[in-house]
Amino acid sequence: MNSTAAHRLLLVHAHPDDESIGQGATMAKYVAEGRGVTLVTCTAGEMGEILVPDLEHLAADKEDRLGEHRRGELDKAMAALGVTDHRFLGGFGTYRDSGMKWHADGHAVAADDVHENAFWNADLTEAATHLVAVIREVRPQVLVTYDEFGNYGHPDHIQAHRVAMYAAQLAQAPSYRRDLGEPWEIEKIYWSAISESRMREGLRRLREAGDTTTFEGMDPDGALPPMFRPDDDISCEVDAGEYVEQKLEALRAHATQITTDGPFFALSNNVGAQAFGREQFRLVKGTPGAPLDPETGWESDLFAGIPGA
Template structure:
């Protein structure tokens, strides 16, 4: 095995584009600093909505060609971020995008009918065993994934959380599946988060700019939905300074899923990382090493 850089970061996400939305600046930053960044994507995102009219035929209820197309979008996005080690859990197409519905509370939920090959129906041990050898190969000090609710309830995000959490535990056990490589215990595990204070500030800027449709129904001074994390629970903020353009370009690469010509993205560009780019995390395993402001600014802090 070739020597790896001293710092190694592993991210486990559900669909192509999740990684850029949640962690694009973080990934670009650590690549630029010489760390080894590995992205694991659990599905091809076959059930996603197609936002490009001329590609609508790729939708799951038509030619069902969106998954292979999104492989190309993900590769282009990773080129923008500089990430060269990106893989699909178990190989491309092993686990099918489950899709989602919105429940009566407006949150994402499991569809009433899911395919047998959907990620939601995957056996937890089987899926974890697809990740354990990667953990033992890369030996990351830091793992990033979702919280137990998948940030907003999407079944594939929840399953990605479960698989990443279980695989991390199994990979650390010396007696577990010796055939999958020597044991490795990940020192720090983080969950992605949207910090409440920053979200409220962003909403104020949007509303002041006349944008009433982005995050429709959310009041900058009102109650926040469960996907927003109270500031007291945030442990780390990774600054997007110098990397916001790369993140925005990577988002553009996910063209079937993200439109970047609306007022939200225009305002995001105008206000830089303060508006959109800085990325928040909750530390759920390991010892925090906060700075003077009480927060970490580096996922590898203290290691």
């Protein structure tokens, strides 16, 4: 963590790879600009799918060593983005990936069998207190996490949302856990999101290029999953198009979870660096800061309105 940075961003994610998919370009951009970036990952992703045949022996129902492997993948991804301060909530192994299954309606839900140490089963106050310690140490002005549905229903994403939002409240209470440091109020909190119009634009360009398999079943003019939000919900778009290659390198690092012929690489190839490097957010605490984009009315910087931005 660049403790001397005037601007400090804290991101709270559920599993290794979530950060690179959601905000990889923004993270790389802010590091390059000298801003402080801290990533807290809540689990090691032990229940993730393994896309590398030679590593299938690491699966939870075999050797159960995927979490340690994904820890290494996360290290490589953060090196690609330039992020030097990344931590696991409560320390590595404190909380286990809860797993998931797909609901008939197309969103994720908790798996039938959940490990006793699963993040989904975590005591909320205990987990939030681990994060309070980080908040009071790092003293970020901006927090990024998921919305109340975890963007697509994954139980660990939902729990990460709950933990992050509760920790932000506890961290600012002077009388709460004085032993963890001086109270700190986070000025702006954002939930990750994807602009519906941006997604429709990308889908349309994919289909026009003859790609019918990337995001198969999604119609540029049809219904979209809940992670894609109406533009009226979007508050900020960070244009980090210059850092798309760093984002792609971070995605490549998560090789057990993401393939180079998968949807993210198809987007980068067909939609272009400018679109792939634009990441959107919903402001849920704080006041939008100028300048706002005259076309969209969105902020262009998560730190907009914060002194020195």
